[in-house]
Amino acid sequence: MTELTLVQAVNRGLAEAMRRDPNVLVLGEDVGVNGGVFRATDGLLKEFGEERVLDTPLSETGIVGTAIGMALYGLKPVAEIQFLDFIYPAFDQIVSELAKFRYRSGGQYPCPVVIRTPYGGGIKGGLYHSQSTEAYFCHTAGLKVVIPSTPADAKGLLLTAIQDEDPVMFLEPKRIYRSVSGEVPDGDVRVPFGRARLVRDGTDVSIFAYGAMVPVASEAADTLAAEGISAEVIDLRSLVPLDEAAAVASVEKTGRAVIVHEAARFCGFGAELAALLAEKALYSLKAPIARVTGYDTPFPYALEHLYLPNAARVAHAARETVRSG
Amino acid sequence: MNSGASSTGTRSPPSAPAVSLTPAELLESYKTMVLSRATDERCLTLQRQGRIGFYVPASGQEAAQVGCARALSGDDWIFPAYREIGVALARGVSLERLFDQFIGNSGDLSKGRQMPNHYGFREQRFVTASSPIGTQITQAVGAAIAARRKRDPIVTVTFFGDGATSSNDFHAGLNFAGVYRAPTIFFCQNNQWAISLPREKQTRSATLAEKAHAYGFDGVVVDGTDLEAVYGAVATARARALAGQGPTLIEAQVYRFGPHSTSDDPHRYRTDAEVAHWKETDPVQRLKQRLSAAGQLDEPRDQMLWEAARGEVSRALEAAERRPPVEPASFFDDVFARPTPRLEAERAEFDALVQQGVVKP
Numbered sequence: 001m002t003e004l005t006l007v008q009a010v011n012r013g014l015a016e017a018m019r020r021d022p023n024v025l026v027l028g029e030d031v032g033v034n035g036g037v038f039r040a041t042d043g044l045l046k047e048f049g050e051e052r053v054l055d056t057p058l059s060e061t062g063i064v065g066t067a068i069g070m071a072l073y074g075l076k077p078v079a080e081i082q083f084l085d086f087i088y089p090a091f092d093q094i095v096s097e098l099a100k101f102r103y104r105s106g107g108q109y110p111c112p113v114v115i116r117t118p119y120g121g122g123i124k125g126g127l128y129h130s131q132s133t134e135a136y137f138c139h140t141a142g143l144k145v146v147i148p149s150t151p152a153d154a155k156g157l158l159l160t161a162i163q164d165e166d167p168v169m170f171l172e173p174k175r176i177y178r179s180v181s182g183e184v185p186d187g188d189v190r191v192p193f194g195r196a197r198l199v200r201d202g203t204d205v206s207i208f209a210y211g212a213m214v215p216v217a218s219e220a221a222d223t224l225a226a227e228g229i230s231a232e233v234i235d236l237r238s239l240v241p242l243d244e245a246a247a248v249a250s251v252e253k254t255g256r257a258v259i260v261h262e263a264a265r266f267c268g269f270g271a272e273l274a275a276l277l278a279e280k281a282l283y284s285l286k287a288p289i290a291r292v293t294g295y296d297t298p299f300p301y302a303l304e305h306l307y308l309p310n311a312a313r314v315a316h317a318a319r320e321t322v323r324s325g
Numbered sequence: 326m327n328s329g330a331s332s333t334g335t336r337s338p339p340s341a342p343a344v345s346l347t348p349a350e351l352l353e354s355y356k357t358m359v360l361s362r363a364t365d366e367r368c369l370t371l372q373r374q375g376r377i378g379f380y381v382p383a384s385g386q387e388a389a390q391v392g393c394a395r396a397l398s399g400d401d402w403i404f405p406a407y408r409e410i411g412v413a414l415a416r417g418v419s420l421e422r423l424f425d426q427f428i429g430n431s432g433d434l435s436k437g438r439q440m441p442n443h444y445g446f447r448e449q450r451f452v453t454a455s456s457p458i459g460t461q462i463t464q465a466v467g468a469a470i471a472a473r474r475k476r477d478p479i480v481t482v483t484f485f486g487d488g489a490t491s492s493n494d495f496h497a498g499l500n501f502a503g504v505y506r507a508p509t510i511f512f513c514q515n516n517q518w519a520i521s522l523p524r525e526k527q528t529r530s531a532t533l534a535e536k537a538h539a540y541g542f543d544g545v546v547v548d549g550t551d552l553e554a555v556y557g558a559v560a561t562a563r564a565r566a567l568a569g570q571g572p573t574l575i576e577a578q579v580y581r582f583g584p585h586s587t588s589d590d591p592h593r594y595r596t597d598a599e600v601a602h603w604k605e606t607d608p609v610q611r612l613k614q615r616l617s618a619a620g621q622l623d624e625p626r627d628q629m630l631w632e633a634a635r636g637e638v639s640r641a642l643e644a645a646e647r648r649p650p651v652e653p654a655s656f657f658d659d660v661f662a663r664p665t666p667r668l669e670a671e672r673a674e675f676d677a678l679v680q681q682g683v684v685k686p
């Protein structure tokens with residue numbers, strides 16, 4: 001075990017995978033000499049050299065398209081997109097190509113590319129350094145989407161992603177890159193996809209969150225505990241595939257659900273989860289499902305503290321669900 | 326670096342500009358460059374003090390920016406990236422408005438929506454910038470085609486860096502401009518670095534300007550530390566565009582003296598010696614020497630100019646810091662021309678949260 005921050009854990013995960021498998025390589029803007037603008041790839045160039053750590057020209061479609069070609073030919077590319085906000089020049093490669101290669105070739109051409117990218121707000125990044133657009137990718141069949149909220153999961157899920165046979169969008173909550181640290185197992189210890197993490201056991205209400213909203217949900221649970229409300233906190237961590245059983249079981253136990261994400265509410269991931277709970281756990285629900293999310297506006301700069309969900313908003317919503325049924 | 330503009334093309338080399346800057350205009354340009362530099366210096370400190378959140382310095386690029394802006398008409402449209410403070414100042418944007426934007430207060434025309442340096446000023450035909458690299462390039466081409474359709478005798482000018490020449494929009498923009506002979510000037514400030522990527526790793530092309538040839542029009546390289554050379558190249562490109570001779574790509578060779586932004590540590594990827602070497606051709610010093618040689622500037626006068634610039638920066642900053650913040654619920658505005666019922670409901674929900682003390686503005 002080693003105490004690491006979340007971004008250090010990403011770094012260790014990459015190094016671990018590269019040491020084990022010479023087919024693993026990383027590519028992206030500023031990932032080599034600079035070690036990545038968030039330092040996620042710090043030291044990799046030195047250890048693995050220019051053939052396995054590629055500083056690319058400024059082109060996301062170039063990064064993802066070449067990563068696809070590398071994967072088709074048998075390498076295991078881990079592409080970094082500097083910010084999720086800048087992924088759109090590669091959207092065509094991701095949605096039309098990466099997600100569909102296996103399917104359109106009848107399984108002849110699997111395409112195991114990992115795309116790592118920091119996402120989310122809380123760093124005063126304004127419109128284009130803050131967005132949480134995970135739903136675009138969740139909506140695209142053929143892509144797995146995972147989001148760690150702890151250093152151990154960052155490393156463990158990344159190792160799983162790199163070994164996975166399918167493309168994986170690996171979204172890193174940049175706001176807690178350095179503010180969270182924790183014990184991380186040494187070596188090739190993987191965290192499986194499709195399993196939610198129980199952060200805190202509770203009986204009155206289930207709070208579902210992922211990424212940087214997990215600490216916010218936990219803080220809300222502390223507040224609620226002081227008021228005698230027992231909140232269960234569940235870190236979804238793997239949006240595709242989703243741990244449906246864990247979500248349903250939790251609501252069957254508590255009878256109430258609050259879904260938290262930074263992304264805009266309309267057609268956000270919470271809508272999918274709420275639909276799932278309505279389909280599979282309606283008769284357990286004692287109160288309407290609540291969503292605490294970003295608003296349906298672009299992400300503001302000066303007022304981001306009012307836009308982003310905080311613990312007070314989450315606790316407020318949980319209290320309302322408890323009060324209403 | 327070469328001095329003056331040199332065409333790397335084989336077709337119709339640009340002729341000498343019909344006009345050059347008068348002594349008074351040169352001095353005006355110098356004042357703008359000093360103001361731009363003084364703002365940079367102050368803002369780097371302000372960011373460290375937490376008084377502004379972020380900053381993108383333009384030091385080293387002042388002659389390129391001011392020289393280009395000077396060669397344009399006030400009716401020409403600017404499609405900037407995020408590093409063009411010299412252009413904004415030369416277009417007459419006030420320093421107060423810029424500081425309002427850096428702070429994101431109620432005086433900010435963009436209502437506190439964007440990070441510092443991502444501003445826009447409709448009155449000055451300066452289109453509001455975004456962060457994604459290169460997106461403005463195709464837009465400038467579209468605006469140029471529109472202006473021609475409306476018979477408006479203007480050009481559009483788009484600013485971008487060496488890194489942006491790898492973007493989708495650079496290639497699409499040049500191609501469209503070539504096909505439609507759009508009256509657009511592609512003004513590339515090659516400051517040698519795209520964050521940590523040096524120019525020679527961005528493209529195998531010997532120059533960025535030569536990329537224009539593949540799209541069927543002229544590309545010229547100009548020494549971007551030489552205000553008059555830049556002015557001449559832009560004036561020529563502008564005259565050609567208005568005469569229906571199509572677009573031009575201008576590569577202004579400069580150097581980014583400071584970090585990419587206040588989030589960047591250039592020591593990780595470049596040496597102090599390299600920076601020192603390029604600082605020997607500091608565009609501000611260069612113009613100062615030119616003005617001194619012409620008898621238009623001496624040390625005491627220069628000192629006065631600098632003091633005036635620094636004073637102007639301080640006054641603009643203080644005024645901006647006194648201005649009230651943006652209204653809390655204002656982030657719901659401008660999503661659409663008129664809010665949808667859903668947005669109105671969310672706004673009411675937000676107001677209720679504020680009233681109940683759940684959210685504290």
Ligand SMILES: Cc1ncc(C[n+]2csc(CCOP(=O)(O)OP(=O)(O)O)c2C)c(N)n1
Binds near residue numbers: 058456490
């Ligand atoms: C599409 C996109 N990808 C990545 C980034 C992150 N980024 C911001 S500035 C920059 C380098 C830009 O270099 P250049 O075009 O040379 O302009 P300069 O900043 O040097 O003026 C990068 C990679 C971005 N803003 N947009």
